[in-house]
Amino acid sequence: MGSIFRTYSPAAPAPCKDLSSPGKTDYLILTASYGNGHLRASQALRAALLSVEPKAKVEIVDFFSLVHPTFNAAIRYVYVQSVKKIPYLYGHFYRATGNIPPSSPLQRQMNQIGWRDLQEILHLKKPKVIICTYPTPAGVLSSMKAQGYPIPKTVTIITDYVVHSQWVHPHTDLYLVAIQEMAENLRHRGIPADRIRVTGIPVDPTLAKHKDAEIIRRHYGFLPDRPTILLMGGAYGMGAISRVARTLSEFPRPLQLLVVCGYDRRLYQSLQPLAGNTPNPLRLFGYTNEISSLMAISDLLITKAGGLTVSEALTAGLPMVIYRPIPGQEEENTRILLRQGAALSVNTPQQLEATLSRLLQDPATLQALGRQAKAVSRPRAALDAARALIEDQ
DSSP states (O other), X not given: OOOSSOOOOSSOOOOXXXXXXXXXXXXXXXXXXXXXXXXXXXXXXXXXXXXXOTTOXXXXXEHHHHHOHHHHHHHHHHHHHHHHHOHHHHHHHHHXXXXXXXXXXXXXXXXXXXXXXXXXXXXXXXXXXXXXXXXXXXXXXXHHHHTTOOOOEEEEEOOSSSOOGXXXXXXXXXXXXXXXXXXXXXXXXXXOGGGEEEOOOOOOGGGGSOOOHHHHHHHTTOOTTSOEEEEEOTTTTOSSHHHHHHHHHTOSSOOEEEEEOTTOHHHHHHHGGGGTSSSSOEEEEOSOSOHHHHHHTOXXXXXXXXXXXXXXXXXXXXXXXXXXXXXXXXXXXXXXXXXXXSOEEEOSHHHHHHHHHHHHHOHHHHHHHHHHHHHHOOTTHHHHHHHHHHHTO
């Protein structure tokens, strides 16, 4: 199949420009590569800022890569493997640390990470505003500010639908959050209302634009008479995506399956035998920048509940089935989606098959899910976030 899609990338795209040369930066975005959602939110925000201020200088920096590239790679590996293989331990840690105060010994220790490196980049780039799409640098900046270091305005964008203590720090100047419930949670934690804006999670606005799905399907050889199911497991192929793919490849009704494996080469290779030798062959993708096109030609998304992925699906008006969300923030994201009526959730292959059968036999229910997803989406979130940053200066 010829394709505009980038089908495989063995490594994440570098999120930062050359930091060796001095020069004033208007907006410095600090992110992390533990999953790709933080980076995608950063990229969407950067594009929005430049659409409002075309002459602004906006740089995205992977905070942990800045601090120590080898350490960053090791911690990312441990994070991915722990979530994949022992998710219940990750969930236990997430819940245990959900309400620790900024003054706790653990938080104070985390707030010392990369202090000197961050001082150097602030001296080098002299940013007007610092935006954090990952919690750790927000804590470090708050600690630096508390101890008298001159820090410019700091903004935190929470990239999930729930507030965790790791995101909350006393010297953050502005919080941008996904939904009103999060704003109320922050106020209960002592953050003044005038330091909180409900903007949504920044996503690529092209997801909301109309695309002729039939033209895309015909051009790339997709069959028009088969439902198209998109499977996504995040940047590192998490969320039992292999099990789901194998289950659906033998589904009794003809399907068209698109599977995004992200950076997980092993997952990509393990699923290749299913690409042409099953009743429902798979179309495999590695890391791709064409998620909006994949979503446009899909009738249903089966995924875990990463904040960015579900926000993108909502913006695209794509019905979702959440399969075994990772314990912790993804369980909370799922709770919000279910309450909003924008997704369904299942935990076993049997439940998945039954739910998919019901949805395919009842297109009205599938369409209603898509309409509700669109209704609760915030397609202008990136632009609203950019304007909140500019107006609050």
